[in-house]
Amino acid sequence: MIQDKLLLTVLTLTSIHQGATTSDGHSKQQHTECGIYLAPSTIPGAGLGMYAGNRDYEAGEGLTDGDLLVPIFDLDWHNDYEEYEFLWDEYTWAAKSFNGMEEEETDDPDQICVASFGMGAAVNCMLPLVNAVDALTVDDYFSEKSGLDNAGLSSESPGVGAFTPHHGRPTKARRDIPAGQELFVNYGEDYFTSREGYASVPLTQDYREADRITKRFQILIIALRSLSLSAQGDLWKLVKNSTSWNSRLQNALYDRYEDVLRNDEGGAAYRHYNTSIRSLDWLEEHGACMDHIEAGVSTVPDAGRGAFARRFIKKGDVVSPTPLIHLPDRNILTIYDAKVVLNPDDDSEHVLTRDGDQPSHQQLMLNYCFGHRDSTLLLCPYGYLSALINHSYKEPNARISWSQKESIVGHPEWLNQSLKEWGNKGYAGLSLDFVALRDIEKSEEILIDYGIEWEEAWQKHVSNFKSPRKDYIPAFELNRMADLRVKTISEYDYKYHGINMFCRRYYVVQFDSDIEVSKDWEGFEDDRNVLLGIYPCRVVERHNDNSYTVEIIDKEYASVDDQYVWPHHEVVSHILFNVPRDIFYFRDEPNHRDHHQKWSFRHDMRIPDDIFPEVWKNRLHDETTEGLEDTPDSADDDECDQDYLTCAEL
Numbered sequence: 309m310i311q312d313k314l315l316l317t318v319l320t321l322t323s324i325h326q327g328a329t330t331s332d333g334h335s336k337q338q339h340t341e342c343g344i345y346l347a348p349s350t351i352p353g354a355g356l357g358m359y360a361g362n363r364d365y366e367a368g369e370g371l372t373d374g375d376l377l378v379p380i381f382d383l384d385w386h387n388d389y390e391e392y393e394f395l396w397d398e399y400t401w402a403a404k405s406f407n408g409m410e411e412e413e414t415d416d417p418d419q420i421c422v423a424s425f426g427m428g429a430a431v432n433c434m435l436p437l438v439n440a441v442d443a444l445t446v447d448d449y450f451s452e453k454s455g456l457d458n459a460g461l462s463s464e465s466p467g468v469g470a471f472t473p474h475h476g477r478p479t480k481a482r483r484d485i486p487a488g489q490e491l492f493v494n495y496g497e498d499y500f501t502s503r504e505g506y507a508s509v510p511l512t513q514d515y516r517e518a519d520r521i522t523k524r525f526q527i528l529i530i531a532l533r534s535l536s537l538s539a540q541g542d543l544w545k546l547v548k549n550s551t552s553w554n555s556r557l558q559n560a561l562y563d564r565y566e567d568v569l570r571n572d573e574g575g576a577a578y579r580h581y582n583t584s585i586r587s588l589d590w591l592e593e594h595g596a597c598m599d600h601i602e603a604g605v606s607t608v609p610d611a612g613r614g615a616f617a618r619r620f621i622k623k624g625d626v627v628s629p630t631p632l633i634h635l636p637d638r639n640i641l642t643i644y645d646a647k648v649v650l651n652p653d654d655d656s657e658h659v660l661t662r663d664g665d666q667p668s669h670q671q672l673m674l675n676y677c678f679g680h681r682d683s684t685l686l687l688c689p690y691g692y693l694s695a696l697i698n699h700s701y702k703e704p705n706a707r708i709s710w711s712q713k714e715s716i717v718g719h720p721e722w723l724n725q726s727l728k729e730w731g732n733k734g735y736a737g738l739s740l741d742f743v744a745l746r747d748i749e750k751s752e753e754i755l756i757d758y759g760i761e762w763e764e765a766w767q768k769h770v771s772n773f774k775s776p777r778k779d780y781i782p783a784f785e786l787n788r789m790a791d792l793r794v795k796t797i798s799e800y801d802y803k804y805h806g807i808n809m810f811c812r813r814y815y816v817v818q819f820d821s822d823i824e825v826s827k828d829w830e831g832f833e834d835d836r837n838v839l840l841g842i843y844p845c846r847v848v849e850r851h852n853d854n855s856y857t858v859e860i861i862d863k864e865y866a867s868v869d870d871q872y873v874w875p876h877h878e879v880v881s882h883i884l885f886n887v888p889r890d891i892f893y894f895r896d897e898p899n900h901r902d903h904h905q906k907w908s909f910r911h912d913m914r915i916p917d918d919i920f921p922e923v924w925k926n927r928l929h930d931e932t933t934e935g936l937e938d939t940p941d942s943a944d945d946d947e948c949d950q951d952y953l954t955c956a957e958l
Contacts (some may be wrong), residue, residue: 347595374476427454429690433495436577459612466773467610469908510560515577518560541565562884596629598692615696630689641671682925700755711739759914798839806900813841815891
């Protein structure tokens, strides 16, 4: 028995690493050099997934370069709390999942969702087999190791605000991953308990209960050893299909009786392990390589980061596959100004509400989506680093085309159907390929043509751009400047420029140990401040040796009937002398980063006329998808805010 099990293990591992044989019985010897593949998931009905490529990964080893993170904020408010279709909801993450975003993007962190294009969108979740995790921690953020910067651009660049400063979300192997295994991350059990359609997905506790039931059944079978295997199997079916179990537990129990007898190490949760591994031959036939590109700082002026060839790419080869998330109405990304109105529930007070007559900007996501002048449709690519591919009108080395691989394109029939027929489908079904127009050398930047309309809009933006805050440096940049000469309150008002200054507890208590016992710090109202250990402060004097005199700030509240109420005023609670530069920590005020500003550039990339389906041109045909508002066919650019092309119709 032991020998048989050992032989089975050896055969399984051999098949994993050697791959499947061809139709003539010979194994393929040559495989594409590829670390990560995109291919149909091993989870039935889950669409596409990501796979380890042609090598094994050890636990703790890096899997992918840093993912881009694009915040999408206050979507409900800007859409007037009306129902809308937003497929990104199935792929986005809560802001609290990412350091440096929750406190600083908007006033209400619960209204921020985050698009993470690679491992955050293209990878699936199977809770028992989670093998990939974020490589960064909260400590990494505090020590400024996480990816949060403007790629070296100053506030005078017309490119700031046109791309996300959040990047560098790397992933690592949680456990050893064999070549060809599908990658799984942990969505969190809330993902499956809060959405319709996932009521039958087993959770961790269900697998534990399934193992307990299996062990009890095995004990029962020992007592009933006289039963035939067939009868034992029938008895197991009765147990599995018992109405005593909920659907999650039923699906956690073994389907096959032979699995009950074997009960592999890891229990019921691990029964999908072998089926989660595909041969490299299968991946090349049914999938496409995702890691031909790597991230870097773009060679294109003012573009920020870019995608570069990881290896030589031959003319006509797919540089990167990119599935698409469809948004049938681009107006969903429109940002509106607020106006003051009487509270409908209490006419004695006023409230802020959305001013539907004053569209002022667009969500940053618009810059990462493809569109067409004659359609309300936006197609937003997701995949491994493909969102970093920049524009060149004169010298592109790649182009986009509809994916021709049937196993990757879920619904090719949509190319021949109007938006009314498929625009509100709650799942992705289309895919583009970035294809090399010529041979591309290793380390060469990948560039496509975003279209003449994008080119003209960008050139107009560059010509008109006059930085409204030339001296502005975002907090995440200040924190990295070890030689920064921090300004005094008489030299510069950090608060006025949207930056909060703090002093780190590690240094503070060295200069005044009594400070530790205070319980009234304003900063400690915020759990993040408690975690990071920071106190609000300001510089009153800078000394020749680059040390500082600082005031630690608290807030004093007025009290009415023993209740703290507004207004309040700041008070100096402690003064520290001769503190070093390292004591200071900066944090951006909500809504003050460059991509929140109305002057930041917005324009979707454009799908070429020769591949854009005529049937999708609902602006020409005066059509809208069900439940969507009509959109103007065009508008004079001069009507846009500050001539920076931020109107909804772009």
